[in-house]
Amino acid sequence: MASRPAAIPTILEGTAFYYLAEGAANIVYQVSTPWRQSTPEPSLVEEYGDGTPPPSIIDDISPGPLEENIYEGKSFSHRAPCYIAQANWERLIQPLFPPHQLVGQALLDIQPGHIVAKLNEDLHDWENGKNPTNGSLDPTTPRPTKRQRIYLADDNHALLVKDMTSRTAAFQQLNLVEFKPKWLAQSPSAPQYSKRCRQCARMARINAERARKKEPPMTFYCPLDLTSRKDEGMNHVASLIVQSGVSNCQIKRFAQWLENTDILDNLKARQIELDQIGVLRGDVNDERLLAAMTLRDCTVFVKCTSADNREWEARIGDLDLKSKDKINYWRGIEWSLIEEGWYEGLEDYNDRQPLVCRLSRDLSGT
Ligand SMILES: [Zn+2]
Structure with missing residues (x-):
């Protein structure tokens, strides 16, 4: 207690x-x-x-x-x-x-x-x-x-x-960014030859459902890109994270922050070390699994602290420990991503979604 x-x-x-x-x-x-x-x-x-x-x-x-x-x-x-x-x-x-x-x-x-x-x-x-x-x-x-x-x-x-809100009007536009990095490492229970990470698989499934309802797809970025240190795509990732209406120059500065910060590497390392089994076989009474799931749904707040967008303060929040009551929900998602082929890019032909995950790009050498 x-x-x-x-x-x-x-x-x-x-x-x-x-x-x-x-x-x-x-x-x-x-x-x-x-x-x-x-x-x-x-x-x-x-x-x-x-x-x-x-x-x-x-x-x-x-x-x-x-x-x-x-x-x-x-x-x-x-x-x-x-x-x-x-x-x-x-x-x-x-x-x-x-x-x-x-x-x-x-x-x-x-x-x-x-x-x-x-x-x-x-x-x-x-x-x-x-x-x-x-x-x-x-x-x-x-x-x-x-x-x-x-x-x-x-x-x-x-x-x-x-x-972590910003009330400094002088910086205008890009003074606070908050985003959920989600699963920075692959789900431990994902198939061995996955072409999508957990988040990309989940988003592909969601967008297929939206397509069936004639709704536009949701935009998303691959979380694996956040710590990949492959800077060719970082501007694109940064532009998806920040709100619209931000200048290219500011997006570039934020992309540079993403490339250089170690806060996301730390978060990824903690996600990996707290759950090496995955939700399907993981012990729901193990608080480390609950902590891992908490870290997979946290928010990173990034506040610009200088007028030239060069200094940033970044902190992780939204860290209320997840309840073990969610285990069936988590397992249900994981099962559907595996069984319906979303991880491996083997989803039903009519539901086919683009393979944009870092895993697919690494496999194809792009
Ligand atoms: Zn991905």
């Missing part, structure tokens, strides 16, 4: 919340605290030790507004409470990477001030077309239909995560 840390900072009175976004399992708020003049409790600093670049919550220890943090509240009551999620992260994920490669996160006690109730009241107001009573939202558009009637869970804690 996860133990709770000795010292959990408490939300300060007067902290303002502002809704930023919501995802499958959480709602993200930006938080801004009033100036704080008190001396920090030493236990907070000691928790992270000497020589460890502190997560952003430590920023709050020096007097100043807490603008570098994001509050993340769990939106489903059946999900693990935040203190369990944090304990999992500290036990299984945090040791895998140097601190500067992770989106720092810390527990925050949010019991004072009935914050969850107030934020939920605003979500209700939003759905009912009213002005939010507590001002945590500026509802210019209706709440997405599929998110309606989903509210923050009654959790005593929230996760405070490092703010």
Whole structure:
């Protein structure tokens, strides 16, 4: 059973919340605290030790507004409470990477001030077309239909995560890139003579389904290209990752970052070392498999920190440990990719998709 840390900072009175976004399992708020003049409790600093670049919550220890943090509240009551999620992260994920490669996160006690109730009241107001009573939202558009009637869970804690959003307008356009690198190495249970990696096989299957429905194909890049160090295709990969409307020059700079960073090599190495069997025969009670699947679905946030697009800060986030309840879903996908021939490029003739994976290109020498 996860133990709770000795010292959990408490939300300060007067902290303002502002809704930023919501995802499958959480709602993200930006938080801004009033100036704080008190001396920090030493236990907070000691928790992270000497020589460890502190997560952003430590920023709050020096007097100043807490603008570098994001509050993340769990939106489903059946999900693990935040203190369990944090304990999992500290036990299984945090040791895998140097601190500067992770989106720092810390527990925050949010019991004072009935914050969850107030934020939920605003979500209700939003759905009912009213002005939010507590001002945590500026509802210019209706709440997405599929998110309606989903509210923050009654959790005593929230996760405070490092703010990787960019508010520096001067850089314009390419100041923040976030992407999911997905499976950077082949699935251990893929057939020996595969022509597609796990992600390319999955995307081929999805696009065949879309073609049957007369829908346009989804664009994607091969994750193996990200660490291939074969720079001929990196500009193309970079252009698929960044949003449209970015200049060629900026795409080139981002491609150069991709070629030179080691964060993706680290991520790939951890994915390989945590799961060498694959989901079909892997032990779902082995937390290392769950950690591997978590790393195969994480997000990399890359923030430009200089006006000339030459300096970047990159961190890995979205690292809530996957639930073992997903094992049948994962196995179902893997079976269909193998059985229907997607890995080997032997899919049904009518569903045939292009072979664009790095594996195919290496085989054909292109
Ligand atoms: Zn591929």
